[in-house]
Amino acid sequence: xxxxxxxxHAMILGAFCCGFGMxxxxxxxxxxxxxxxRALEDRQNSLSQVIPPTLYDNNPAxxxxxxxxxxxxxxxxxxxxxxxxxxxxxxxxxxVGYAGEIKIMLGVNPEGTLLGVRxxxxxxxxxxxxxxxxxxxxxxxxxxxxxxxxxxxxxxxVKKDGGQFDQFSGATITPRGVVGAIRNGLxxxxxxxxxxxxxx
Amino acid sequence: MxxxxxxxxxxxxxDNNGVFSMLLGMCPTMAMTTSATNGFxxxxxxxxxxxxxxxLVALFRDQITQEVRIPVYILIVAAMVTVVDLTMNAWMHELxxxxxxxxxxxxxxxxxxxxxxxxAAKESVLPSLIDGIxxxxxxxxxxxIIGAVREITGSGTLFADASLLLxxxxxxxxxxxxxxxxxxLMMILPPGGFIATGFLVVVKRMIxxxxxxxxxxxxxxxxx
Numbered sequence: 290x291x292x293x294x295x296x297x298h299a300m301i302l303g304a305f306c307c308g309f310g311m312x313x314x315x316x317x318x319x320x321x322x323x324x325x326x327r328a329l330e331d332r333q334n335s336l337s338q339v340i341p342p343t344l345y346d347n348n349p350a351x352x353x354x355x356x357x358x359x360x361x362x363x364x365x366x367x368x369x370x371x372x373x374x375x376x377x378x379x380x381x382x383x384x385v386g387y388a389g390e391i392k393i394m395l396g397v398n399p400e401g402t403l404l405g406v407r408x409x410x411x412x413x414x415x416x417x418x419x420x421x422x423x424x425x426x427x428x429x430x431x432x433x434x435x436x437x438x439x440x441x442x443x444x445x446x447v448k449k450d451g452g453q454f455d456q457f458s459g460a461t462i463t464p465r466g467v468v469g470a471i472r473n474g475l476x477x478x479x480x481x482x483x484x485x486x487x488x489x
Numbered sequence: 490m491x492x493x494x495x496x497x498x499x500x501x502x503x504d505n506n507g508v509f510s511m512l513l514g515m516c517p518t519m520a521m522t523t524s525a526t527n528g529f530x531x532x533x534x535x536x537x538x539x540x541x542x543x544x545l546v547a548l549f550r551d552q553i554t555q556e557v558r559i560p561v562y563i564l565i566v567a568a569m570v571t572v573v574d575l576t577m578n579a580w581m582h583e584l585x586x587x588x589x590x591x592x593x594x595x596x597x598x599x600x601x602x603x604x605x606x607x608x609a610a611k612e613s614v615l616p617s618l619i620d621g622i623x624x625x626x627x628x629x630x631x632x633x634i635i636g637a638v639r640e641i642t643g644s645g646t647l648f649a650d651a652s653l654l655l656x657x658x659x660x661x662x663x664x665x666x667x668x669x670x671x672x673x674l675m676m677i678l679p680p681g682g683f684i685a686t687g688f689l690v691v692v693k694r695m696i697x698x699x700x701x702x703x704x705x706x707x708x709x710x711x712x713x
Binding site for chain 1: 554557572582
């Protein structure tokens, strides 16, 4: 009978789903702890690149708070403290490059000066736009020490747009996106400076 | 009938190579062969998934009925990919940082599915495992060769970052073949993937022709 056969097949498929579902649950159970630990280590590594480790004695990766930006998006900030006093904050900003979103981690001191900037992820053209990575060129290192008044806001652009930052030969859109995102990030800091450095 | 393991191994590595003969698994092939190291890593991860899923399908081949076989195969491949993904993330994290983004791509690779359908569904456990392993290694070989061609012509290096994937001892493999200003950027962009793969398929056919072998049409005995 057809319905009988259908039922058999459903049971077989169901049994396989159950079996492999259990296998996955078991694997997840075994690996969950290690996966969380690895994610935390990764975050610590990326934070220590944008905030010099000499500036803090806490673990910024676990000292986080969530703020909302003007578009209502939630931004997680990580706080670096020395002897309980906040010495810097780090947070991720997003820019639009040539091939989609560029995620950038900013480290800022309480006065609003950049401590360090790193590109976290991007999909830019290898060999052209990927020079925003620290691994490929030193371009991204040039932002440390700058702030919203240094250079003046009008100069927070690539040279082609009348600003002071180098674009790459053959790639203007990528650095333009990065410079814009960093400027927006600093404006976000200026708007939320109090909340960021005075929260407990 | 005695199983001809030599035949299975030769088929997997060369005669019926997943990429160069059957032209299967083109999505990860194009995406991951921007360098020899990436191709190699992606190939090995795929080989692992193929070996495990071939073994499982052969084990359960009497239970898997004709009508539900495709969903069950997909279920098995997807489960194996997830297991590899989680385990690598937890215990081989450095490797995972290089390959992690691409492991889910294995699900979209039709080569494992093709081997399950064409081989593991009909054969017993050991031959299926061997087929899974060597089809996977043949895939690894193909991806490494395509990656090497694209990397040398596109970046001028060979096996760059191999030490990230295999450990510091393999630093010696990282070479610069061509000076940076003589490279052709296009080769590491998507068109380069098609061009390199196309030429290598031609090279493989020419070698086969020279050795007087019958040329198999793409996929001629991949589908049962």
